[in-house]
Amino acid sequence: MSQDTVNIIIDGVEIQATAGQTILEAADAAGMYIPRLCHHPDLPPGGHCRVCTVKVNGRPASSCTFPVSEGLVIENDTDEINAQRRRIIEMLFVEGNHYCPSCEAGGNCELQALGYRLGMLAPTLPYLRVKRELDATHKDVYIDRDRCVLCGRCVRASSVVDKKDAFGFENRGIKKRLSVDAVHGLGETAVSAADKAAQVCPTGCLTVKRVGYATPVGRRKYDKTPIGAEIEKKTAKV
Amino acid sequence: MAGDAALVTQVVEQFGRDRGRLMDIARALHAKLGCLTEDTIGDVADALGMRRVQVRDMVSFYAFFSRRPKGKTVIRLCDAVPERMKGAEEVARAFEEALGIKVGETTPDGAITIEHAPCIGLSDQAPGALIGATPVTNLTPADAPKIVQALQDGKDIATLPQAEVDLNLRKPGPVIFAPMERGTAIRAAVNRKPEEVIAEMNKSRLRGRGGAGFPTAMKWDFCRKAKGNARYLICNADEGEPGTFKDRVILTECPDLLFEGMTVAGYALGAKEGLLYLRGEYEYLLPHLDQVLAKRRHLGLLGKNIVGCEGFDFDIRIQLGAGAYICGEESALIESLEGKRGAPRDRPPFPVQKGYKNQPTSVNNVETLCCAARVLEMGGDWFAAMGTRDSTGTKLLSVSGDCKHPGVYELEYGITVEKLLEMVGAEDAQAVQVGGPSGQCVAPKDFGRSISFEDLPTGGSIIVFGPKRDLLECMRQFIEFFVEESCGWCVPCRVGTTILSKQLAKILDGRGTRADVQEMEKVANTVKTMSRCGLGQTAANPILSTLRSFPGLYEARLKKDDFVPPFDLKAALAEGCAITGKQPVLED
Numbered sequence: 130m131s132q133d134t135v136n137i138i139i140d141g142v143e144i145q146a147t148a149g150q151t152i153l154e155a156a157d158a159a160g161m162y163i164p165r166l167c168h169h170p171d172l173p174p175g176g177h178c179r180v181c182t183v184k185v186n187g188r189p190a191s192s193c194t195f196p197v198s199e200g201l202v203i204e205n206d207t208d209e210i211n212a213q214r215r216r217i218i219e220m221l222f223v224e225g226n227h228y229c230p231s232c233e234a235g236g237n238c239e240l241q242a243l244g245y246r247l248g249m250l251a252p253t254l255p256y257l258r259v260k261r262e263l264d265a266t267h268k269d270v271y272i273d274r275d276r277c278v279l280c281g282r283c284v285r286a287s288s289v290v291d292k293k294d295a296f297g298f299e300n301r302g303i304k305k306r307l308s309v310d311a312v313h314g315l316g317e318t319a320v321s322a323a324d325k326a327a328q329v330c331p332t333g334c335l336t337v338k339r340v341g342y343a344t345p346v347g348r349r350k351y352d353k354t355p356i357g358a359e360i361e362k363k364t365a366k367v
Numbered sequence: 368m369a370g371d372a373a374l375v376t377q378v379v380e381q382f383g384r385d386r387g388r389l390m391d392i393a394r395a396l397h398a399k400l401g402c403l404t405e406d407t408i409g410d411v412a413d414a415l416g417m418r419r420v421q422v423r424d425m426v427s428f429y430a431f432f433s434r435r436p437k438g439k440t441v442i443r444l445c446d447a448v449p450e451r452m453k454g455a456e457e458v459a460r461a462f463e464e465a466l467g468i469k470v471g472e473t474t475p476d477g478a479i480t481i482e483h484a485p486c487i488g489l490s491d492q493a494p495g496a497l498i499g500a501t502p503v504t505n506l507t508p509a510d511a512p513k514i515v516q517a518l519q520d521g522k523d524i525a526t527l528p529q530a531e532v533d534l535n536l537r538k539p540g541p542v543i544f545a546p547m548e549r550g551t552a553i554r555a556a557v558n559r560k561p562e563e564v565i566a567e568m569n570k571s572r573l574r575g576r577g578g579a580g581f582p583t584a585m586k587w588d589f590c591r592k593a594k595g596n597a598r599y600l601i602c603n604a605d606e607g608e609p610g611t612f613k614d615r616v617i618l619t620e621c622p623d624l625l626f627e628g629m630t631v632a633g634y635a636l637g638a639k640e641g642l643l644y645l646r647g648e649y650e651y652l653l654p655h656l657d658q659v660l661a662k663r664r665h666l667g668l669l670g671k672n673i674v675g676c677e678g679f680d681f682d683i684r685i686q687l688g689a690g691a692y693i694c695g696e697e698s699a700l701i702e703s704l705e706g707k708r709g710a711p712r713d714r715p716p717f718p719v720q721k722g723y724k725n726q727p728t729s730v731n732n733v734e735t736l737c738c739a740a741r742v743l744e745m746g747g748d749w750f751a752a753m754g755t756r757d758s759t760g761t762k763l764l765s766v767s768g769d770c771k772h773p774g775v776y777e778l779e780y781g782i783t784v785e786k787l788l789e790m791v792g793a794e795d796a797q798a799v800q801v802g803g804p805s806g807q808c809v810a811p812k813d814f815g816r817s818i819s820f821e822d823l824p825t826g827g828s829i830i831v832f833g834p835k836r837d838l839l840e841c842m843r844q845f846i847e848f849f850v851e852e853s854c855g856w857c858v859p860c861r862v863g864t865t866i867l868s869k870q871l872a873k874i875l876d877g878r879g880t881r882a883d884v885q886e887m888e889k890v891a892n893t894v895k896t897m898s899r900c901g902l903g904q905t906a907a908n909p910i911l912s913t914l915r916s917f918p919g920l921y922e923a924r925l926k927k928d929d930f931v932p933p934f935d936l937k938a939a940l941a942e943g944c945a946i947t948g949k950q951p952v953l954e955d
C-alpha cells in the first residue's frame with residue numbers, strides 16, 4: 130500500500146482515500162454520495178451551507194473541508210443527519226423567494242433537487258421575507274438575489290478561476306448579501322457570460338440571459354434522476 | 368471628494384500600504400470622516416491595489432463602521448439583558464425625548480446619533496452607554512437631558528459625573544489580583560528552556576479561561592512544535608459575551624500582569640510578536656495600555672534581549688476591533704486581525720497549525736495569560752492546589768443582574784451556584800445564567816451544582832434573574848443578540864437564529880401550540896449541530912436550556928389548539944379594514 134493511502138470507513142464501508150483529499154472528495158471517488166450545496170468540484174470549498182455535514186468519529190463536521198486521515202469513522206447516510214440536512218434546505222427556501230415552477234433554473238437547480246432528494250414536502254418553517262435586490266444592469270448576466278443561497282461559488286470562481294474578484298459579500302447575519310465590484314451594478318464590472326462565475330450558480334440567482342427554458346421539461350438535469358446519481362453511478366453498489 | 372482621496376493616501380501610507388492593516392486604515396478614516404462612503408471605499412481599494420468589493424465586504428461587516436454619514440457624536444446605548452433589567456429601555460426613551468429622534472436616527476443638525484449596542488462590558492453598573500469612545504454608567508432617565516445639554520454646550524464628556532467607571536472588584540483572589548513585581552515571571556521563565564516553561568504550565572493544569580477550556584500547556588506545545596516561518600501569540604481581549612466584564616477589570620487594574628504573561632508565552636512559543644486584540648468598545652482603555660507598554664519597553668521587559676536574555680526579542684501591538692461579537696472566536700479574530708470580515712475558519716487546520724498569516728498561532732484569553740504569569744512566579748503545583756481536579760486555580764466571575772453586589776469576584780473553581788448567590792446577595796434568584804447567552808440557564812433545583820469545566824463552565828458571565836423577571840422574555844432577547852451577531856457565513860446559524868426568534872416570539876405572544884414548541888426544538892437542534900462555529904453551536908442554548916429546566920414556563924403560554932397559523936390574519940387585515948370600513952368574513 131502506498132504511503133499516501135489512508136483507510137476510512139463511511140457508513141460501515143471501508144474505503145481507501147488519498148492523503149490530501151477531503152472526506153467529500155474521497156466519498157465521491159468511491160461512488161458514495163454526500164449531499165452538498167455550496168461545494169463545486171472545480172473550486173476550493175466554502176463551508177457555507179453545511180449540508181455536507183457528516184459525523185466524524187461521532188462529531189459533526191463539514192465533509193467538504195475536512196481532510197481524510199487514517200482510521201476516520203464517518204456517518205453519512207443516516208436518518209438523523211438527513212433530517213438535519215432537510216431542515217437546512219428548508220431554511221434556504223424560507224430565507225429566499227423560490228418560485229420553482231416558473232424559475233428558469235427549475236429542473237436544473239441543485240437546491241430544488243436537494244429538496245426532492247432529501248424528501249422535503251413543503252416548508253414547515255415561517256417565511257422570512259427578507260428584502261433583496263435584483264440586478265439587471267449587465268447586458269448578458271442577471272442577478273436575482275431572491276434566489277441566492279449565499280453559497281459563494283460565484284465569489285470563489287471569480288477570484289480563483291476568472292481572476293477578476295468581481296463578487297464578494299456585504300453585511301453580516303441575515304442581512305448578508307451578494308455584492309459586486311461596482312457602485313451601481315454588475316454592468317459596470319468586468320464580468321462576462323463566459324466567466325466561470327456565470328456558470329456555477331446552483332440556483333437561478335446568477336444566470337446568463339436569453340438561454341433560460343431552452344431544455345424542455347422532462348429532459349432537464351434532475352427530471353428523471355435525483356441529484357447525486359451521477360456520483361453513485363460511478364461504482365455500482367452491491 | 369478629492370480632499371478625501373488625499374487623506375486616504377496619507378492614511379494608507381501611514382500603515383505601510385499593508386492590506387493586512389485594513390482594520391486600522393478603516394478605523395482611522397472612519398474617525399476622521401465620520402463614515403466610509405462608497406467613494407472612500409473606492410479610494411481605499413485603489414490605494415491598496417484591492418477591489419472595491421473586497422473593501423466593502425470588510426467594512427460592511429463591522430457595527431462601528433457606517434457607510435452613511437452619522438452624527439458627529441454617536442451615543443451607543445447598551446441594550447443587553449442585564450442593562451434592560453436595570454432600565455435601559457427607559458433611558459433610551461429619555462434620550463429619544465431629549466433629542467427628538469428615535470434610536471437609529473441622527474439629529475437634523477447632524478450633531479448626534481443614537482443607536483443600540485450589544486453588551487459594552489459595563490453590566491455591573493448598568494445601564495451604560497458609550498458616547499463616542501467614552502463610557503457613561505449607572506444611567507437614569509434624568510441623565511439623558513443633562514448629557515445632551517453637555518454635548519450641545521461642547522463639554523468634554525469625560526468630565527461628567529456619569530463618566531465614572533467603577534471597578535466593583537468585590538473579591539480579589541491570589542492569582543489575578545495579588546501584587547506582582549514587574550519582570551518576576553519573565554525572569555523565572557528565561558531561567559529555563561522554553562520546553563521547561565511549558566512543563567511548568569503542564570503541572571499547573573491551567574485550562575483556557577475564554578470558554579473552551581483547552582489545556583494551555585498543550586496549546587503552547589502544539590504551537591511551538593508546528594512547522595512555520597514565524598510564530599504568533601494573540602491575546603483575546605474581545606470580551607463580547609453579554610454580562611462579561613472581567614477582562615476590562617484586568618486591563619484596568621493589572622495590565623502589567625497580562626503583558627508579563629504574554630511575554631512568558633512569547634518565550635515559550637518562540638514568538639517574536641504578540642498581538643492584543645482589544646474590542647472596539649474598550650478603546651478608552653487604549654491610552655493607558657499604550658503607556659504601560661512604553662514603560663515596559665523602557666524597562667527592557669519588551670523589545671530586544673528582554674531582561675538581558677540574549678536573543679529573546681518580543682514585542683506587543685494592540686489591534687482595536689470594530690464591534691463584532693464573533694471576533695472573539697479565535698479564527699474569526701485572526702481573520703479580523705488580517706484586515707478581513709470576521710468570518711470564522713473551518714477546522715482543521717487549527718490556529719496552532721495555521722493561524723495569523725498562516726503561521727502557527729496561539730490564541731489565549733486575557734485571564735489565561737495572567738494565570739500563566741502567576742504559574743511562572745509561584746509554580747505549577749501552587750496553582751494546581753487551588754480549585755478542583757479538572758479545574759485548577761481561580762476564576763474571575765462577572766456578576767450582574769438582580770443581585771445586591773454586582774461586580775468581579777475571583778473565586779476558586781468548584782464553588783456552588785448557591786454559595787455564589789449568597790455572596791452576591793441574590794438568595795431569592797429564580798434562575799441564573801451561567802456563561803452568558805451562550806451558556807446555560809440554571810434552575811434552583813440545580814443551584815447545588817458547581818462552577819467548573821466539569822459541571823457548569825463559564826467564560827465569566829453570571830447573570831442573576833430575580834423572582835419577578837419574565838425569564839422567557841430574557842431568553843428572547845438573548846436570541847435577538849445572536850441574530851444580530853451571527854456572521855452570516857453558514858446557513859444554520861444565519862437563517863436558523865432568525866427563525867428561532869420568530870418561533871419563540873409566536874409562543875411568547877400567546878399564539879403558540881405544543882406543535883410549535885416541538886418544531887422550535889427541532890430547529891434549535893439543527894442550529895446547534897450543523898453550525899460552523901461556536902456561535903451557532905451555542906446560539907440555541909437559551910431555548911434548549913430553558914426547555915429542559917423550565918418546561919412549565921412554556922406550557923403556561925401555549926394555546927390549546929392543535930394549529931395556529933404563523934401569521935395573524937386578523938392583525939394583517941386590520942389596516943385594510945380600517946381604511947375600507949369593511950370586515951372580511953372569516954371562518955372562526
Ligand SMILES: Cc1cc2nc3c(=O)[nH]c(=O)nc-3n(C[C@H](O)[C@H](O)[C@H](O)COP(=O)(O)O)c2cc1C
Binds near residue numbers: 575576698730732735
Ligand atoms: C462566538 C464566540 C465568541 C468568543 N469570544 C471570546 C472572547 O471574547 N474572549 C475569549 O477569550 N474567548 C472567546 N471565545 C473563545 C475563543 O474562540 C478561544 O477559544 C479562546 O480565546 C482561547 O483562549 P483560552 O484557551 O485562553 O480560553 C469565543 C468563542 C466563540 C465561539
Ligand code: SF4
Binds near residue numbers: 284307329
Ligand atoms: S449568486 Fe448563485 S453562486 Fe453566487 S452566492 Fe448566490 S447562489 Fe451562490
Ligand code: SF4
Binds near residue numbers: 858861899
Ligand atoms: S455559526 Fe454563525 S457565526 Fe459561526 S460561521 Fe456560521 S454564521 Fe458565522
Ligand code: FES
Binds near residue numbers: 165168193194
Ligand atoms: S458543501 Fe460543505 S458546507 Fe456546503
